[in-house]
Amino acid sequence: MEPPLDYDFLAPGRIVFGWGRRREVGALAAELGRRAWIVRGSRTLKRQGLIEEIGQTLRAARVEPIELETLSREPEVADVDRASAELIDRGAAPGDLLLAVGGGAAIDLAKAVAAMVTNRHGATVRDFLEGVGRGLALVEAPLPVLAMPTTAGAGAEATKNAVISSFDPPFKKSLRDPRLVPRIALVDPELTVSVPRAITAASGMDAITQLIESFISRKARPIPRALAVQGLAMALESLPEAVDRPESRPAREKMAHAALLSGVCLANAGLGLAHGVAAALGVHCRVPHGAACAVMLPVALRVNREACRAELALLARQTLRPCPTGSDDDAVEGLIARIARLAETIGAPRRLAELGVARERLPAIAADSRGSSMSGNPVDVSDDRLLAVLEAAL
Ligand SMILES: [Zn+2]
Numbered sequence: 001m002e003p004p005l006d007y008d009f010l011a012p013g014r015i016v017f018g019w020g021r022r023r024e025v026g027a028l029a030a031e032l033g034r035r036a037w038i039v040r041g042s043r044t045l046k047r048q049g050l051i052e053e054i055g056q057t058l059r060a061a062r063v064e065p066i067e068l069e070t071l072s073r074e075p076e077v078a079d080v081d082r083a084s085a086e087l088i089d090r091g092a093a094p095g096d097l098l099l100a101v102g103g104g105a106a107i108d109l110a111k112a113v114a115a116m117v118t119n120r121h122g123a124t125v126r127d128f129l130e131g132v133g134r135g136l137a138l139v140e141a142p143l144p145v146l147a148m149p150t151t152a153g154a155g156a157e158a159t160k161n162a163v164i165s166s167f168d169p170p171f172k173k174s175l176r177d178p179r180l181v182p183r184i185a186l187v188d189p190e191l192t193v194s195v196p197r198a199i200t201a202a203s204g205m206d207a208i209t210q211l212i213e214s215f216i217s218r219k220a221r222p223i224p225r226a227l228a229v230q231g232l233a234m235a236l237e238s239l240p241e242a243v244d245r246p247e248s249r250p251a252r253e254k255m256a257h258a259a260l261l262s263g264v265c266l267a268n269a270g271l272g273l274a275h276g277v278a279a280a281l282g283v284h285c286r287v288p289h290g291a292a293c294a295v296m297l298p299v300a301l302r303v304n305r306e307a308c309r310a311e312l313a314l315l316a317r318q319t320l321r322p323c324p325t326g327s328d329d330d331a332v333e334g335l336i337a338r339i340a341r342l343a344e345t346i347g348a349p350r351r352l353a354e355l356g357v358a359r360e361r362l363p364a365i366a367a368d369s370r371g372s373s374m375s376g377n378p379v380d381v382s383d384d385r386l387l388a389v390l391e392a393a394l
Contacts, residue, residue: 107145107182111180
């Protein structure tokens with residue numbers, strides 16, 4: 001059944017996209033505040049030159065940079081609580097902004113902290129997470145966030161949620177609010193040139209999964225669908241080159257653009273089975289998100305292909321070159337085969353066992369796959385079916 005044509009569409013207040021445009025960060029930050037709390041990922045640390053350059057640009061624009069500790073993994077409840085307490089201690093207040101420089105983990109940490117600094121009616125960020133906390137909602141607007149992604153994949157620079165993990169008890173849940181969408185997304189594809197091969201491959205597969213899952217989601221809507229077509233065509237064309245020739249400007253530009261669009265799409269249309277399972281794989285087996293998506297995307301396509309044949313055929317015809325001729329079934333098969341070939345070409349993992357997942361963990365993974373992402377999956381998947389699907393992917 002088609003969803004009613006009645007929806008909101010959210011996107012960053014301003015998208016600044018282009019090679020080398022990180023140099024504009026000072027002027028952009030000055031539009032949002034006078035002090036910038038800088039949250040950065042670990043890889044950025046290795047590029048001290050970048051942080052110094054950003055600091056100088058900020059000071060030149062009369063914005064005071066304040067560096068925070070770095071985080072080398074996806075953020076956990078304790079990370080958010082600790083960073084929020086530090087900001088509050090050090091006097092963060094309205095008029096400040098969060099500047100996130102890094103992959104999806106750093107950007108999500110910045111978003112969560114931006115919200116916790118102004119919303120002190122919860123004891124911990126867990127109180128605000130979907131399904132696991134006290135169900136508190138944000139009251140006050142978060143501090144504004146300026147997001148500068150350094151990987152091309154998660155699209156966190158365009159989303160309204162921050163994904164927060166816990167390992168005891170195991171969960172990976174979102175803090176979600178339309179006001180968490182970064183006010184400015186400053187996407188400089190040149191920042192992705194130094195991303196290692198395996199991370200380029202895994203984050204690229206994440207973007208592709210987000211584009212496809214949002215296109216067939218129960219919550220699919222016309223604007224994000226149009227963007228998903230554009231993003232998927234770019235990603236299919238350019239991911240192998242971005243992996244093989246890291247310095248390729250056209251490939252890095254197209255992947256950064258596809259990732260940005262994938263974030264806009266998921267923020268407005270939700271996701272599906274691959275992302276539902278990826279969250280559980282993350283907290284039960286510490287599988288990195290992109291690698292989990294690479295394995296689960298073909299699985300999710302097979303589960304959904306019958307229910308979404310027309311949509312997937314449309315997506316195949318709009319994104320594959322040469323354009324598939326023949327029946328809808330043939331077009332869908334062409335898309336699935338293309339993705340399998342792509343994953344093989346870029347050396348992405350294909351089986352759960354390669355990711356260190358043991359058979360005895362599968363029931364718990366299946367049980368914990370039922371979060372917000374799974375609710376967007378176009379077909380309902382029973383526990384037994386999901387377990388069988390995971391076993392087949394082992
Ligand atoms: Zn993802």
